[in-house]
Amino acid sequence: MKQTITLILLCISLQTLIALQTRAQQLQPWNTKTKLNSYRLLQPIQGTKPEFIDLDNDGDPDLMKYTTSNGFPVQWIDDDDDMKKSDTEGDTDNDCLMIDINKDGQYGSFSDGIIDWVDTDNDGNADMQIFSEFASEKDKDKPWGPGHFMINMDLDKDNILNYIDWNTFQVRCWIHDGRSDFFEDYSGQTLFLKIHASPQNINDLRLNWENPFLFYDIDKDGLTECAIRLLDRPTYGKPGDKYLTNLTGKIDYVTMAYDLDNDNSPGNPFDFDMTINFRGGGFDYMDQIHPFKNLRGLPAADKYFLDPRIRQLEEFIYPDHQIARDLVFNRGVWNEAWFSYDEDDDCERWERVELLDPKDPYIIGAKKGGLDDNPQSDPVGDRGEWDLDNSGKGNLYISPLDGKIHLYGAEKGYWRVDQNAFNYQGMGGLYDGYGPVRTPADPTIFPLISYKDTDNNGFFDTIEFDLDGDKTVDYSFSLKELGISDVSEIFYTSPMKYPDFAKLKKKVAAKTWKDAIDYVQLAEEQGFNTQWYSLLKHPKSTRQQYSQGYWLKFYLFMDCLEKAKHENNGELSSKIIKSYFNQDN
Secondary structure (H helix, E strand, C coil): CHHHHHHHHHHHHHHHHHHHHHHHHHCCCCCCCCCCCCCCCCCECCCCCCEEECCCCCCCCCEEEEEECCCCEEEEEECCCCCCCCCCCCCCCCEEEEECCCCCCCCECCCCEEEEEECCCCCCCCCEEEEEECCCHHHCCCCCCCCEEEEEECCCCCCCCCCEECCCCEECCCCEECCCEECCCCCCCEEEEEECCCHHHECCCCCCCEEEEEEECCCCCCCCCEEEEEECCCEECCCCCCCCEECCCEEEEEEEEECCCCCCECCECCCCCEEEEEEEEEEECCCCEEECCCCCCCHHHHHHECCCHHHHCCEEECCCCCCHHHHHHHHCECCEEEEEEECCCCECCCCCCCCCCCCECCCCCCCCCECCCCCCCCCCCEEEEEECCCCCCCCEEECCCCCCEEECCCCEEEEECCCCCCCCCECCHHHCCCCCECCCCCCCCCCEEEEECCCCCCCCCEEEEECCCCCCCCEEEEHHHHCCCCCCCEECCCCCCHHHHHHHHHHHHHHHHHHHHHHHHHHHHCCCCHHHHHHHCCCCCHHHHHHHHHHHHHHHHHHHHHHHHHCCCHHHHHHHHHHHHCCCC
16 A cells, blocks of 8 residues: 555656646746847846856856856846845846856856947946957967957947847847848948957957948938948967957058849838948048047956956047048058949948959959959949049049049049849848848859040040950040040049038939930930930939939930941931040030
């Protein structure tokens, strides 16, 4: 009888244990194993309690430790002294989260990640987020990646900062909804500082590589109209040096990107049209000091960090939104100016219209020595121009060759035509897997339009067309031979503000469309049925006036020119050519 009772009790105990385990599994946080987007840190393992430590002996906790439901040991440092033993996680206004990613018992060491929130104005919301990612011990002597040191600042008070995958603790800045609604805080009036280096290798953590990346919301619609990227390109040490990644305190590379027609919108938040790039020389920015309240972390917690300097900062040094353009134009000494224009309007990057290299116009493919040598550039569809002695100082003009905006001082330029944006670029070639990307197979044949400044006066005077992509020029036109001046009004970019650039684009688009309509009349006077081009005759935006106007005029020009040649009418041919290139007609 006793054995039977004991057996019954054992069965009940076993059933109870199974039930408790089943209930514990059911009580695991719902997002522990989900494949949905990760927006928050996972909770502690169900049934466990956080460990609290009083670091400064003031009677209340300053550090909380637990293991997340997906198995990562984490600890929170309470930098604003408001932690309570009833808390289940730290706060995201002024605390620091340390993740022992490699599970070696160290929370701020090799292979680990640290996210530090800073409330700089004591309003209860974080104004800054500092992400530190340390390289593995195996990679600790690499001066450039793996590893990150990135600072995001919430200037437009939307509480959006860095986007982190909280299941893996990786920065995933390029995740987006739709075509380019990035989860990262790229939209609006915002900035970040970033370098791809393990923090302990950096000589001065007040400085950075992208220092900063500035986003401007000119019309306050929550979207970005222009962006300026300023680089302090480091020099590198060797293993055994105190620091391997040595920032210089000098900006020697700048890109300035503009959405000229301001046609970004929800669903298509990024649509930059043009980039101006300065490189070499540059300017010193060490006087651009920005102190921040509450940046210094709790000193008693410094012992937990491989490099406590990331917690001992009280300031960062960088040019801000207000001063950046002034420093670029008035303090910068530049060796070269580069220019890119997204003619097929398919770039949806947060950064810029990626630059083409002044290399072989026909070789195609990343790292192969052609215009799109840069893996982030569009293989076809963009126009690149280069002023390799910076004689034009990054200024612009509208050329009578095509009525388009060009880089003053450029010696040459190329436009690989992708008329229908068939080779859709999207974000660019480096970010495959994050969403829409450029067409995987680069084209082997494409039309090429070339520009040359043969008299070195800063203005293009010759245009060449290879329309079938056979690497042979089909048509070449010289303004000098036509008796048309190549000299145009110069638009000095230094004093230009965003509305001035937008106004310039509208002027170009309107003039392009007017010229197209004028050419319709000329073609009809020659007996052409222009209804063949009805698809191009009804633009519905500034962008379409610019693009369809150009192509409508070009097609009619070629039709009229061919007719004149067939009729062996040299006088008519000359009239047609001059009317095409004379922008004052």
